[in-house]
Amino acid sequence: MSDEVEPGFVRVRLDLSYDGAEFSGWAKQAGGRRTVQGEIEDALRTVTRSKETYELTVAGRTDAGVHARGQVAHVDLPAEVWAEHADKLLRRLAGRLPKDVRVWRVAEAPYGFNARFSAIWRRYAYRVTDHHGGVDPLLRSHVLWHDWELDVDAMNEASRPLLGEHDFAAYCKRREGATTIRTLQELSWERGADGIITATVRADAFCHNMVRSLVGAMLFVGDGHRAPDWPGKVLAAGVRDSAVHVVRPHGLTLEEVGYPADALLMARNQEARNKRTLPGAGCC
Structure with a gap:
């Protein structure tokens, strides 16, 4: 096209x-x-x-x-x-x-x-705090308050198996005729000096509600309600799990969009329009 x-x-x-x-x-x-x-x-x-x-x-x-x-x-x-x-x-x-x-x-x-x-990746950040007192009033429109203490190491452990190309149907709201295959390039968590925990989520593209669903699953691991291997099992099952909570939108920010060198823009433009399948999967 x-x-x-x-x-x-x-x-x-x-x-x-x-x-x-x-x-x-x-x-x-x-x-x-x-x-x-x-x-x-x-x-x-x-x-x-x-x-x-x-x-x-x-x-x-x-x-x-x-x-x-x-x-x-x-x-x-x-x-x-x-x-x-x-x-x-x-x-x-x-x-x-x-x-x-x-x-x-x-x-x-x-x-x-x-x-x-033409974009080759989008990078989002989701910001959350588990401070017992709640969210700084000046940040209340940009940071989610989670009222359970969070284990960042456990969330990073749970995130790693989801990296790479997968069918993220379990973490997406399906849209008619749209593929849910995506390449997740980064999903990492870091607690800042101010106590705010930032998830960095980068992929070639995202399907509907994908970032907020991934964050919701990892928070369930971080607060001890699920084991670190649970998000990977949900991914493998390939269906929406009622336990995967789509977190509120206000903690999410689109931080950056990446593009290839100018000479490759048209090729990427055309490639991205092709509907993807996983290796060994049927085409339709």
Whole structure:
């Protein structure tokens, strides 16, 4: 499948961040709900004085309440609109956008770039505290309070068998026609000097609720309710386990999206559109 930009248009990359607390997720929705995509598209239409809304494509469609520090999107703008507004676009967006979403960089994208399909990994962080007193009020919208003490070593032990390419059906909300095969590149836990425990979760892509489900399973291990081998057994079973709790969204932040060298962008773009199967599995 080709992803050539239409003649007369320029593909523009946007690097952005947002506090997800007051958003109903990234993607536009019916019913007038407030979304990140909707706010940015409205702002773009206003500052470029366009009658048409130019649709954004995003690297990771975050759910309601999920934050982003390193989100990436692209938009195809008419060449004349880009030529007129390129130098002023960033400052004008800053003046038009609400304070809980910011665009930090606007630039013409290299050939073959697609914010979603060219990405080779997404890195999320989930932050949780087990402090007996709860969460610092200044961090309450970004850190989950877990009211059982957590064993970080046990959570790291439980995380290791999940690394690599697997079918994560047991940790995903299934979507019709979508594969649940993913390559989990990193799942690690570290307690900071402030007592906040941060999970770093990186994969080539994530299926719906995957990060929050993985975190929920590891918290069950960390607080002693399950043994370290339990998350791996759940993965192998391949079905949703009622004991795997999808943790609340506010502790989750999309930190960074990785892309290959410019010369490899189109190849990655096309490769990522192929539906994957595990070795030895049927294709359909």
